[in-house]
Amino acid sequence: MRLIFLFFPLFLFSLNLSELLTHPKSYVRDFYLTQFMRETNSTVLAFKAYNSMYKQKPFKHLKILAQKSPLFKNIYQCVNVKPEYVKDVDISCVLNNGLSLKTMSKLNKKDLQYLYNKLPPSKEKEAVYAFLHNDFSNVFKSRDLGYYFIINYPDKKIDQKITDFSLFEDRYFYLFVKYAVLNNLPEIEKSLLSLNYKNFDDRVKWWLFINALKNSKDKLAKKILYTINRKTSKIYFWMWQLGNKAAKEKLLENPRVNFYTLYAYESVNKKFFIKNKIIYNSVKKPKYNQYNPWDVLKFWDELKRRENLFSFAKELDSNKSIALKAIVLDKAFKYKYNIYITPKMYNDENVSFKAFVYAIARQESRFIPASVSRSYALGTMQLMPFLVRDYHSDVFEQFNYTENVKLGAKHLKWLFSKLHDPLMVAYAYNGGIGFLKNKVLSYFKYKGKYQPFLSMELVPYDESREYGKKVIANFIIYSHIFGDNNITLHKELKR
Template sequence: MRLLFLLFPLFLFSLNLSEILTHPKSYVRDFYLTEFMRETNSTTLAYKAYSSLYKPKPFKHLRILSRKSPIFRDIYMCVNVKPEYLRKVNISCILNNGLSLKTMSKLKKDDLKYLYNHLPEGKVKKAVFAFLNNNFSFIFKDRDLGYYFILNYPDKKIDQIINDFTLFEDNYFYLFVKYAVLNDLPKIQKSLMGLDYKNFDDKIKWWLFINALKNKNEQLAKKVLYSIKQKTTKIYFWMWQLGNNAAFQELLNNKRIDIYTLFAYEKAGKKFFIKTNIIYNSVKSPKYNQTNPWEVLKFWDEFKKRKDLFTFAKELDSDKSIALKALVLDKAFKFKYNLFITPNIYEDKNISLKSFVYGIARQESRFVPASVSRSYALGTMQIMPFLIRDYNSNVFNQFDYKENIRLGVKHIKWLFSKLHDPLMVAYAYNGGIGFVNRRVKNYFKYKGKYEPFLSMELVPYDESREYGKKVIANYVIYSHIFGDNNITLHKILKK
């Protein structure tokens, strides 16, 4: 019976807390604990599950507990203070970032006065003072307050000329620069162009380069770009865009395909080399079952420790563990080659749609069916539990790739019906359609000297920014694999 359970894990049974807790702490276990918290009618057991979490998420988990008991409702109100119950909570909880700057900016003057009179001295009280008096001129004269505002509330209200950045020139300064560049803060951006870029590391230089390019100072942009020490494909690409043909050749010499090298390959009419077949089925019973989340956890533990990676890959030489073998081989070859496996997950006469689905699946999970992310996105297509429920499906069925792919394709088709553009759909699949409509689509440019690449570098969230690039490159590559050579980056990115 125990063996049966291992082969067919918790999603076939009613959740059992004791059984869940026999597994090691991980995001997989946290997912099951979260679902147990949702399912149980016992406040005591829900709290026990909460106390056993590997990485608690206050908004998510305390919200679930708040539905079980008034005690937890009060605690949840503290970590998610809303204007309507501002005066009902213990003011001390606001010190733990329970009241966001965005919420603070929407408070009435009476509420701001109440906060100012009851809060102890500190950055939160100073922030309230700024909103109360609609005066933000002093916030960048205080390091903690300055970081607090620009990282959590990069609104145009805080925009101002800054003559001295020395207060912020520390390990976190690149965050200051990045948020200033990504948002509509022209005065701060202008101030940043007066910095001596030579004094900073590559991370900060990158954003100073983007800032100069965004503000149409090509001469400064070139100087900053060329001063970056670690020359990645992204750096060579931008050197090429700024007129360096030697950098173009560097991209053509790079065998590893990404959006930058692929664009260069297409420009030169050069073919890219990919390997799709890596399985010879020499193993009847592979070491790990890639459809079982607990088994996948064990795989990752061993993967981190193994030195003999090619031997490890041979132990996984089966269609049943193709995704795991691809991960091992990629590392064994030191990521020099392009492994684009084609597990039989989806068929469609529309090669464009099929290729896009494979492009998403590769980026989301590398085709591992039992994947669970830090945010509890599930399966091959990494679908969030709330979306799974919106589609009237069961979260515990998502490690069956057929059901997971079905929902993923359904969602992709819906996104295409709203956005039409493959790049926008990629961003939306990662960050949500609301994020694309509010923060991407309206700011995205297809016309201009460096477009749409400059707009791609200015997508607000780091994860979404890189995700879009990778999915579009995957989409083109899988289109070629499945027989449609007419789908190219140059066509996709030309509007």
């Protein structure tokens, strides 16, 4: 293979690649290496970039390599086995998670029979048997097969009464319970109601609590909730919703504003204290420039090691590092205060929309212009490269407020034109409008005793679930900062 590669023009792009490789391994470097792979005409250099990555993403990176050379086509097909070439790949690809259960469910009988004959004894072979015979009764007779299905294919087909959960009662049991509850598997949910909740840790108890609440077992839900050891704002909030007035007082005593405390504050007209002016520009050249992604990497590294955080904050007292200083101060004050900065990044006559842009920016990046996420979301508004290209912009121009926030605001306006509700827009911004329509909206159609709070706890993905709460709280706070005190969490949740 290497002998063939030698005929490619090795000199192309090599200087740029060499420069990239001088930087420490990180998601920032991986982003640049990915862009290099897309743009170079040299397969050998693209492969070198791939091998130099901090965290390779086979679906993304092998696909790029496969488009550049047929030599990588088989490798890419192995990590992403599609129905049309299930007979072309080595059977080891199926055994190494190359074939998803969702794809397996779409295979015809001939392909399923082919796989069944080829596969050695394994959970994959048992899964093929289940789809081949449309018989899922044995899914939860094996620990490995049970987890394989509940996490990767929590479809109604696998829903069944379970009398013995002992096979699954390990440190991952919370995943079993969570996926059963989030994916509406009523037979399994009913089975979970009979578990002795006292035997489990807080994570399992939380989902058993949600399961009981979802199935209108309020008394059981209350018993489970009170056995949870770590009492967070979320736990006190639900204790309050279930009738405990003392729990409400606990929320009111908490100076840190979040979704749960904010709702309690509003219920008694208590004002929340916000600090949004923290820059005095005493430093002409800050230690780290927030517009430089490599500087931001160094900042995060030093933040982990630095002991005197107030001294560190002084070194960042500049408009070029306001977002970094805010993060340092938040940690220095041990998150007891509410620091909501307002960098000059966006303006709009519509105060409500302006507040929402700031709410998203705070949650996405804490206003750091040169942010790069694990998925290569870019800039203040954390825009995905494909979205940037859809808006005919340059991915390398996203590390300043102007271009990135302009595109983010444009995308938000489009989402509001379709959805209108800030909370729904937040979910869609985080997971996509398809995710919202397919996975979220169905929960919010129901009107019940604990709505919309119960629906918010049932949003499928952990990140999206908490994201919605944080953004809507940010929205209320920034609305007040920008002068609109009429917008409240109580009003927004009645939409």
